[in-house]
Amino acid sequence: MSVEGSAIVATDPTARAAEVAGFPNLGPEDRFGIRQTGHGPDRISVEQWLPTGAVGELPVGWLGPLADFVTGRAVQSALVSDVGIRTLSLHMQIGARGLHRGRRVLASGEVIEIGSRSVLAGGRITDEMGSLVAQVTGRFVVVPGVVRPSSAAGSELTVPESDSLAVQLGADVVAREAGRSRFALRPAEWMANPYGIVHGGIPVALVDLALTDAATAEAGPVRTLGLDVTFHRPAPLNDVPLEVEAVVERVGARVVVANAVVYQWTPHQPMVTAACTMLRITQD
Template sequence: MVPTFGDPLSAFGLGDLVRDGAAGTSVGQLSPRLADHRGLIDLPALAVLFDHIGGFPFSRAQAGASTLQSRLAMSLLAGVAVTERLTGRADIRIDDGSYGVTSVDLRTAGGDLVMTGTARSVRVGRGKSDVDMDAVVAPDGPDDGYLPDPIDPALSGQEIVDAIAAGVLDPGPIIRLLGGGLEDGRFIVRTAEWMGNHFGTMHGGLIAAIVGQGISFAAQAHTAPGVGYQVTDMSVGFYRSPELGGEVVVDVEPVKVGRRIGSFDATMRTRDGLLLSKASADVIFR
């Protein structure tokens, strides 16, 4: 059974925001509920922390202003343990009054750099909520959720994806958390109220996580038996916010898939075809 959460921060174990001049930090406590169908933490599970800290220092740099992020560019540098405690740091690299770019690094408790990239933001005229994100405290440690059973290494990637779609294989805790499933080769998510941010729109990190998970399944479908994969790079643009309580559809197209690396393009749309987000990603196979 999937636990009930009231917001993206509690669902993804985020908190401990601290601003230091033109920089900001936040903690993300990973746990089994963020693992995928392989029982692994991949790039999609880190997107919410990346987005959350990525926009923070820019949003606080101008009193009374509200900001939105328009694009994330993320690179995963190493595998991350399911129970790792990460610290994200964002530094403002440019702020012209209307637009800004922050660099973002995620590090393990031991200081190892595992993810890096940039977040582009824009100041808008929307009102701010009185929700105090600075007061949110990250969990002391991981939850005691489950990990899926190991997948038979004799199965091809397409067989794995087909078995998940048919309900034979576990889709993974993060898919259950997101309310997602596979339908005719597409990743479908029923959005929920807890996915909203303080504007009342969907948290950008959730959009990135959903699109990234669709890419993950597409990459899995291209693996030979016994071959693993990792989503290493993703750039995602936010065009419109999905309706909370509606459905979104992620379609993924392979650009080029080789033995060692594959490139994919993905779109997130409403059921009636309205474009919400678009992403490009690279995946390594090994």
């Protein structure tokens, strides 16, 4: 781990890691079956219970809250208690087998570099046999103020409610045509992070849902290979729907490239943007 911003680094990493491990789950973490299982001064361990009734591969959007959680908690575990963090970007590189239905996946996260204003962390997600599911990196900006996480409304639901990612998010199709899809959801209380804004994992799940839908309509079945998500401004919890528009940019013989924008009022003021590469699945 490279350390630059020593003023924000926990003086007792072991004690700080134990303190953060005791933070209660938030609504998105409980809804997506996520919990921390271990901690140390430089690494945390997490598991996620996945839907078991779905057939075939699951959208990697199911891993959105996990990617944010495993990297974010690793960062929290390394910093002093009187600062907070917000997600700046998440990158997911998916393993060759994709994400298949099953009982759970396992994740570990660690801090890679602490700067004066931001922190970079990495995570590795595997199945129970140890096979790679995804590599994750997340960058977080350090913000002032003590934030004590508390359980959000609806966080008592500790298992996924549906095998459908759209149903799980409460997202509805607004428009769909070949190469373009638009979904909308109304931010619910269970989606909040400790700052009272939408948890960073929710837009990740939402963009993968829309990107996959748009690409499938244009090119047939696909599987996400890589997803880059950038957070431009926070998404508040209010009555304005959160919308995502996904557009296919290029269809090749094997690969589809697509982009997405998440916004509330206008796409000209994006809250989140995403770029995705997907593999076309050959039908036998």
